[in-house]
Amino acid sequence: MRMQPPxxxxxxxxxxxxxxxAAPAAAAAEIPAVAGVAELPPPPPHVWxxxxxxxxxxxxxxxxxxxxxALQQYLDGLYARLKASAGVPDWPxxxxxxADTTLNAHASAAGxxxxxxxLIQSAExxxxxxxxxxxxxxxxxxxxxxxYETHNTAENLRFAGTIxxxxxxxxxxxxxAVKWGVGDTIGAANSLAHDALIPVWQRDVEQQxxxxxxxxxxxxxxxxxxxxxxxxxxxxxxxxxxxxxxxxANASGAAVAxxxxxxxxxxxxxxxxxLTERVAPLLPxxxxxxxxxxxxxxxxxxxxxxxxxxxxxxxxxxxLQAQGKQGEALKLAQQAASGATAGDATMLLTxxxxxxxxxxxxxxxxEVLVRNRDWPERSWNALRQAVxxxxxxxxxxxxxxxxxxxxxxxGEPASAMPDMVAIYRESGDALAQTGIMTRCLQYASYRxxxxxxxxxxxxxxxxAAQAKAREDQLSxxxxxxxxxxxxxx
Numbered sequence: 461m462r463m464q465p466p467x468x469x470x471x472x473x474x475x476x477x478x479x480x481x482a483a484p485a486a487a488a489a490e491i492p493a494v495a496g497v498a499e500l501p502p503p504p505p506h507v508w509x510x511x512x513x514x515x516x517x518x519x520x521x522x523x524x525x526x527x528x529x530a531l532q533q534y535l536d537g538l539y540a541r542l543k544a545s546a547g548v549p550d551w552p553x554x555x556x557x558x559a560d561t562t563l564n565a566h567a568s569a570a571g572x573x574x575x576x577x578x579l580i581q582s583a584e585x586x587x588x589x590x591x592x593x594x595x596x597x598x599x600x601x602x603x604x605x606x607x608y609e610t611h612n613t614a615e616n617l618r619f620a621g622t623i624x625x626x627x628x629x630x631x632x633x634x635x636x637a638v639k640w641g642v643g644d645t646i647g648a649a650n651s652l653a654h655d656a657l658i659p660v661w662q663r664d665v666e667q668q669x670x671x672x673x674x675x676x677x678x679x680x681x682x683x684x685x686x687x688x689x690x691x692x693x694x695x696x697x698x699x700x701x702x703x704x705x706x707x708x709a710n711a712s713g714a715a716v717a718x719x720x721x722x723x724x725x726x727x728x729x730x731x732x733x734x735l736t737e738r739v740a741p742l743l744p745x746x747x748x749x750x751x752x753x754x755x756x757x758x759x760x761x762x763x764x765x766x767x768x769x770x771x772x773x774x775x776x777x778x779x780l781q782a783q784g785k786q787g788e789a790l791k792l793a794q795q796a797a798s799g800a801t802a803g804d805a806t807m808l809l810t811x812x813x814x815x816x817x818x819x820x821x822x823x824x825x826x827e828v829l830v831r832n833r834d835w836p837e838r839s840w841n842a843l844r845q846a847v848x849x850x851x852x853x854x855x856x857x858x859x860x861x862x863x864x865x866x867x868x869x870x871g872e873p874a875s876a877m878p879d880m881v882a883i884y885r886e887s888g889d890a891l892a893q894t895g896i897m898t899r900c901l902q903y904a905s906y907r908x909x910x911x912x913x914x915x916x917x918x919x920x921x922x923x924a925a926q927a928k929a930r931e932d933q934l935s936x937x938x939x940x941x942x943x944x945x946x947x948x949x
Contacts, residue, residue: 803835
């Protein structure tokens with residue numbers, strides 16, 4: 461397999477670094493401060509992002525979005541009420557359901573709110589759902605996405621300065637037993653630029669969104685105990701369980717993925733304690749009753765109930781597979797990928813995996829995944845997998861052409877660029893890989909993933925073996941040197 465020439469790689473990277481270093485720093489976004497839960501500041505000016513790009517980006521993450529029209533109509537009604545109570549009824553944005561199975565939600569700069577399917581499954585009342593919508597809308601209302609973009613630009617500039625400093629020999633990695641390539645330098649410099657900037661501002665904006673969200677939910681007459689408090693208590697229980705699992709793994713010497721000392725959010729327990737202290741003096745008497753009936757009715761609506769029932773099958777399918785009962789798991793997966801979820805990406809990927817376990821051909825698996833192509837919510841993950849199953853490894857050129865088509869169909873989002881880097885590498889298209897790498901390096905969130913996708917399995921193994929040595933070389937002194945070189949505090 462033909463590899464991209466190192467000289468060509470270096471030229472692409474340097475071009476990207478030059479672009480980032482020359483780019484002007486983003487002006488500080490105008491963000492109003494939220495002093496407490498008693499009042500809401502006026503909204504700052506907004507520049508709305510492209511709504512299509514917002515949706516396409518979410519269709520690339522994980523298994524994408526879940527088509528639940530009746531529930532989305534109900535949630536959009538709550539969102540309209542929320543905007544009206546904030547005095548901005550004409551603002552753009554709708555509510556969408558993400559296939560993500562974590563208890564979470566997020567917002568976009570286009571005004572769209574995304575509730576994860578696990579949150580839909582666990583919520584007990586409209587008060588709880590409204591509180592989550594209010595928190596996410598508070599991010600939009602307070603223009604926190606603009607704050608993120610400002611910091612993202614700052615991190616890009618730091619990264620550019622860091623990598624140029626490394627390439628100029630101003631920061632370690634130029635000698636000794638540790639071998640350094642340009643790819644290693646990118647990974648190390650990105651780690652320095654990223655970890656040296658602990659984004660404590662994120663903790664602050666989360667607290668502000670909590671306070672503004674509580675104000676908006678109480679203004680609309682929703683119950684704080686049944687809303688914000690209930691959700692945060694449930695989240696705190698999950699966090700405590702995860703912490704216990706982490707402690708057990710650490711005690712046994714096992715590696716724990718995803719653990720980090722860098723926290724961008726206060727714990728759910730900390731958030732609930734702080735909010736309750738501030739809200740308690742303002743709670744109305746008598747307390748409003750939880751609004752359970754409207755939420756339960758929304759979940760029982762035609763289509764919605766079937767979608768939730770099929771998502772509830774996933775743990776049973778996994779349990780059957782763990783027990784070696786592959787045939788039973790396949791039957792249940794076929795049921796999950798039918799009716800209201802006949803083209804849903806999560807269900808199709810579950811069915812495809814069950815087919816693989818029972819010996820189905822790659823082409824048969826691909827044909828199942830292609831059903832997502834005509835579904836209301838297309839998923840990058842499902843359709844990308846279909847292309848790979850149909851063409852790889854025997855037909856890399858056809859796989860590349862298929863992914864090129866998909867990439868354009870999804871609006872060429874940055875979140876899909878690591879996959880494109882990988883297919884260009886596997887197909888031997890050095891020029892295309894250079895172009896996508898240059899583009900990807902401009903996005904702090906996907907830089908590391910693109911760098912990893914550019915390497916072969918052998919290269920990744922070599923880099924992993926030397927990771928500890930690089931960490932030793934790139935100590936805190938090196939990070940301080942970077943900051944001093946860039947003249948940043």
